[in-house]
Amino acid sequence: MVYKSVWFVLLLIVLIFLALFFLRVILFKTGFIYTLKKLWRIAQDYFHVYQFFKVPELDESFKENQLFKKVSLYLQSLPSLEDSDFTNLVTSSGKNQNDIVLRLDPKQTIGDEFLGARVFWFHEAEQTSDSKARTFVLKIRKADKRRILRPYLQHIHIVADEMEQQGKRDLKLYMNAGAQSIGGDGNVRWRSVPFTHPSTLDTIAMETDLKNKVKSDLESFLKSKQYYQRLGRVWKRSFLLYGPSGTGKSSFVAALANFLNYDVYDIDLSNVTGDSDLKLLLLETTPKSVVVIEDLDRFLMQKKSTGVSLSGVLNFMDGILNSCCAEERIMVFTMTSKDQIDPSILRPSRVDVHIHFPLCDFASFKVLANNYLGVKDHKLFPQVQEIFDNGASLSPAEIGELMIANRTSPTRAIKSVISALQTDGDGRGSRRSGLSNDAEELEERSARSPLNDGLSTVKDLRRLYGLFRVKSNAKSPSFDGGVSPRSER
Ligand SMILES: Nc1ncnc2c1ncn2[C@@H]1O[C@H](COP(=O)(O)OP(=O)(O)OP(=O)(O)O)[C@@H](O)[C@H]1O
Ligand SMILES: [Mg+2]
Incomplete structure (x- = not known):
């Protein structure tokens, strides 16, 4: 009899364990708990009175609403955006286009907690005659509004400003659209x-x-x-x-x-x-x-x-x-x-x-050589320096283009710069003085060993890009600043 009841107790324990195991699977591996929570929240929401605050993208004079920008940035920082049922993943329109950012979907509502109160954000897109005006809507319980609305908006400003400082804001280039x-x-x-x-x-x-x-x-x-x-x-x-x-x-x-x-x-x-x-x-x-x-x-x-x-x-x-x-x-x-x-x-x-x-001097040339060719030093540098010291110069754009065109070989690139400085670099310090005319240029080019099949002189570049250089003194750069500045004139 005792033997039987021991078996019964053991069986009961095993059954309880199994039941608990299946309950755990049901609760945690399925959306059961989540659905229960959601239903509970819907029921709660149903009995509250809410107020809605709209944040339109453009103000009444069609200027960008700064608060809209800040809210947009702030919402990206909310964990609830990441945790919600669905959201939009978009590539960043900023510098790093490999960055993926989360964006609120027009059909999505996300929650946020502030000072113990729960608020909601969603999107509202209004189709006007020729553009789609976007609006963020803040849903706040009437009972919480007086207590949290102002501090909450301040909090949004602070978070958005911090994100901007960390470079999370995508910069924009504005152009005047014309009459x-x-x-x-x-x-x-x-x-x-x-x-x-x-x-x-x-x-x-x-x-x-x-x-x-x-x-x-x-x-x-x-x-x-x-x-x-x-x-x-x-x-x-x-x-x-x-x-x-x-x-x-x-x-x-x-x-x-x-x-x-x-x-x-x-x-x-x-x-x-x-x-x-x-x-x-x-x-x-x-x-x-x-x-x-x-x-x-x-x-x-x-x-x-x-x-x-x-x-x-x-x-x-x-x-x-x-x-x-x-x-x-x-x-x-x-x-x-x-x-x-x-x-x-x-x-x-x-x-x-x-x-x-x-115009370029030797120091700038070295920066360009490092940027464009990845070269910090080169056996041809002393020769380049001598040419610069003799007064020849080109614009950084011209030198940069020669380097890009010959970037696979730093030696060839530097040689093409030397050659261009000798022929086009105002002629100063080179074998000839003054700007070369086209006949001399052709003669010289036929005598010169071809450095590459593509662009070897600045004249080639100018023909190609229509670059017209305005002659100027290649003096050292100057900075004239201060809160009460001087004019250099
Ligand atoms: N000082 C420099 N340092 C690095 N790159 C330069 C420099 N100057 C020119 N470049 C390169 O040359 C190209 C043309 O330069 P940029 O357009 O800035 O010249 P700019 O002075 O504005 O000319 P413009 O007066 O014709 O408008 C750019 O691609 C740039 O990368
Ligand atoms: Mg310019």
Whole structure:
């Protein structure tokens, strides 16, 4: 009898173990618990009163809503986005296109916890006449609203700003769309594309001292909000980049934007209808941006019939507008030479820093050789240095193109640069003086052993790319900056 009851107890224990095992499988390996939780939440939601707050992508004047950008960034950081039933995986539109980011699906709702309250986010896409306006909607319990709404929005700002500083924000390049696209529903002054220019301050061939000065100037600018406020000055910094074509002015603008993690607003003055249009363009830029006007000298000298006057440009540079919409902005103006420019453009405080971009010297050549050919030193370097010392020079763009065309062989690349410097490098310090004419060039090319089948001289390049070099002195680069700068004139 005792024997039988022992067997019975053992059987019972085994059965209980089996039952527990299957229960565990059912609960954890299936979605049973998850479904129960979800049903419980739906039941809870049903008995609460909610308020909805919309965050549209564009405001009433079709400007980008900054809060929309921040919410978009903030939602990417939420673990609930990753844990939700489904979400969108998209490749980043930023520099690293291999990055995969999570994006809220239009049919998706995700939750977030803040100060013990639960809030929800979802998307709402409204189809207008010619564009799809996106809106984020925040769903918050009425009982929690008064307590958490403001701190929650502040929290979003802080998290999004931190993510921006860590470079998680995809930069954008804005271009002024021109008169034809202004007016009407959904039309905007600025059109944007992802900004993916790879140029950095490290890849720019520039005197090391000057580069370090630029870096520390930018770093101190970023930290000086209070300082500028105390001085009663607008927190902005203006740069004038001047030098011959192909010396790296545009690449430097891109490098600035990458260094600061700022968007770029590229103003094409020939697309601006008049002074007021120019003002409105500036009004519609956002903080943390580099606003660029390229080839300002060419525009001012051509006096095109765009309606933009010199005073319009001056107002743009430092006018009353700055007080309301130029905070935390870098303004950059590029030109080939300051010689023909109206002195009022260059007056102190209108442009804070003047940077000269000269033709290549030996130091810049070495940076280019390292960047383009991966060569830090080479037996031909002394010969190159001698040619530079004798006064020959080309633009970094011309030297860079020769290096790209011959990149499979550093020796061939350097030889082609030497040959180009001797024939095209202003003729100074080479066997001939003055610029070679085409007959001499042909004669010389037939006598010269072919360095490669492709591009060997700068003339080839100029024919190919239509590069026209403006002659200038290959002086050492200069940096003229400071909060109260001097004009070099
Ligand atoms: N200082 C430099 N360092 C590195 N690369 C350079 C430099 N200057 C020119 N390059 C290379 O040459 C090309 C042309 O340069 P970029 O467009 O920046 O010249 P630019 O001064 O703006 O010319 P332009 O006045 O004609 O607009 C770029 O691809 C860039 O990589
Ligand atoms: Mg340029």
